[in-house]
Amino acid sequence: MPTDGPSQSTTRAGYVALVGRPNAGKSTLLNRFVGEHLSIVTSKAQTTWQRVTGIRTKGTDQLIFLDTPGLLETRDLLQHAMLGAALEALAEADVALLVVDTTKRPTQTDTDRILAAFSEIHRPLHIVLNKLDQANLSSIEAWKSWAEEGLSGQVHSVSAKTGKGVDSLLNVICEDLPEGPFLYPEDDIASDPVRFFVAEFVREAIFEQFHQEIPYAVFCQVAEFREKQDPTYIHVDIFVERKSQKRIVVGNQGSAIKKLGSAARSKIERFLGCHVYLDLWVKPLPSWRKSPDHLSRLGFRVPVEGDPHQL
Ligand SMILES: Nc1nc2c(ncn2[C@@H]2O[C@H](COP(=O)(O)OP(=O)(O)OP(=O)(O)O)[C@@H](O)[C@H]2O)c(=O)[nH]1
Ligand SMILES: [Mg+2]
Incomplete structure (x- = not known):
């Protein structure tokens, strides 16, 4: 009717x-x-x-x-x-x-x-x-x-x-929403790729474990993701700015990175709902926070002169 x-x-x-x-x-x-x-x-x-x-x-x-x-x-x-x-x-x-x-x-x-x-x-x-x-x-x-x-x-x-x-x-x-059709399927809750979330969970674990400058000097990126095997194999690069920071992240005889890997793996497994083998590699990328090339390679949109999205 x-x-x-x-x-x-x-x-x-x-x-x-x-x-x-x-x-x-x-x-x-x-x-x-x-x-x-x-x-x-x-x-x-x-x-x-x-x-x-x-x-x-x-x-x-x-x-x-x-x-x-x-x-x-x-x-x-x-x-x-x-x-x-x-x-x-x-x-x-x-x-x-x-x-x-x-x-x-x-x-x-x-x-x-x-x-x-x-x-x-x-x-x-x-x-x-x-x-x-x-x-x-x-x-x-x-x-x-x-x-x-x-x-x-x-x-x-x-x-x-x-x-x-x-x-x-x-x-x-x-x-306040405008009238219009849905922009995503009804069951979707996210639109970013799984690799983004995986790298973010490693970064969250870094923020929780380390203090002072380390959390702000480290960026994570998934280098390899093999989901056809059990456990799922994930290789994440952890970029640091200096060799001294690498020593801190790795820790004495690898103790710090072992703890980090375990915390990050739990977060990723909860998110993905499967077993994960997490391989973390720490790599110095000098001054990556200041380099337009490094930043854009890591997925940031680097502001340019006259950018409307700057104050
Ligand atoms: N007590 C209390 N703490 C909160 C509440 N909301 C967030 N927090 C805490 O505030 C801190 C920052 O929360 P986030 O959600 O990371 O804040 P944010 O605005 O996203 O921060 P940035 O990403 O750093 O800009 C965390 O420790 C949260 O647990 C709240 O409603 N009550
Ligand atoms: Mg936030």
Whole structure:
């Protein structure tokens, strides 16, 4: 029987960028929206270096979430590429989510970096006050006043960690999606290649195990992936900037890399759902964070003069 009113099959689909200062909880929120540990999360700032896509299909709505690196102060070319990735996702999205950490009060640097990024953005904006589970009332109030002064967007309070407030935020975002067909099959939750996630899980294990400069000087790339054998064979190159860093990552008689391999393998096996033989090779690639050639070979989009996605 034909029905009156809007067709039952009207669908909405769109891109939703998660943007904010480093460590605000963007990746935790993406994982919560999607229901899977897709984007790596650590307690250290600047964990996410590239855009990560997570997809959630909910009835007749499809949300394609874009997790992004934090809006940081840029010092080297890698950080310029990271900031560029965040601004590019923001420019492409249909809806913007600004995620802020309410366990800390807003600073002048927060204001400067955020307002600079959002100055040209004329999309529906939701300001997400995150870490509600750990925040004190006065800093939540400080962020609420901050939001009223600087930006026009709906304010929501959530805890990405516990999930509080996340479902109602999701429902509100759906209202801002443009009408249109789904952009991905309904069951898809990710669009990045499996190799990307594998390399990211090794990097997550590095962030957890090492401190000071090592996590920020290391990049991982899958060199070989043989899934037709059991266990699946995966060779990951771990690029470091200096030989001294290689010695730290390998450790005394290989102790550090053995521990790293075991932690990373568990993460990858959980993600792939199969047994894995993980072969980690540590290779010096001098000053890779500053070299346009190395960065583009490692998959970063290197900013050029006059790039619109730079501040
Ligand atoms: N208590 C609490 N901690 C949270 C919450 N959301 C995220 N965190 C923690 O905050 C830290 C940073 O979380 P991420 O999700 O990696 O933050 P991010 O914004 O993606 O950080 P970058 O990728 O570095 O920009 C981790 O230790 C998370 O466990 C939350 O709602 N409550
Ligand atoms: Mg992140």
